[in-house]
Amino acid sequence: MPTSKFHAMIHSKCPKCHVGNVFEGKVYSLHKQQMNEVCPHCGVKYEVEPGYFYAAMYVSYALSVAQTVTVSIAIAILTRSESPWLYIAGLALTILIFSPFNFRYARLILLHFLTPKISYDPRYELALEAENKNQEASKQ
Numbered sequence: 705m706p707t708s709k710f711h712a713m714i715h716s717k718c719p720k721c722h723v724g725n726v727f728e729g730k731v732y733s734l735h736k737q738q739m740n741e742v743c744p745h746c747g748v749k750y751e752v753e754p755g756y757f758y759a760a761m762y763v764s765y766a767l768s769v770a771q772t773v774t775v776s777i778a779i780a781i782l783t784r785s786e787s788p789w790l791y792i793a794g795l796a797l798t799i800l801i802f803s804p805f806n807f808r809y810a811r812l813i814l815l816h817f818l819t820p821k822i823s824y825d826p827r828y829e830l831a832l833e834a835e836n837k838n839q840e841a842s843k844q
């Protein structure tokens with residue numbers, strides 16, 4: 705059964721086949737985030753034109769604004785403090801903690817929802833399902 709665009713984006717899967725991984729490894733690990741140039745399953749090139757991921761900065765900015773506004777409101781409600789240092793520290797920490805997440809999901813949102821050149825093709829998932837069914841049938 706074909707997976708939804710949102711499900712594929714959350715699990716950092718390829719926007720075309722929803723099977724191959726866009727990134728190697730986890731969001732939060734000690735290793736540098738490694739993005740595949742092409743999909744390991746269907747072979748689609750993620751950077752559709754040179755410098756394409758500069759556009760992900762706008763998405764990352766929107767994510768950062770949403771996170772910092774949410775944390776600012778949470779600090780205001782929870783502490784009722786008017787000290788600017790509390791807000792500066794809280795926001796700096798928020799930006800630091802969410803930066804690996806924003807790096808990855810800004811690119812994924814760009815690829816899945818804002819790139820008309822790469823569209824979902826359910827045949828890759830259906831072919832994989834058929835392949836798995838054949839393997840199960842041959843085992844019995």
Ligand SMILES: [Zn+2]
Nearest residue numbers: 718721743746
């Ligand atoms: Zn793919």
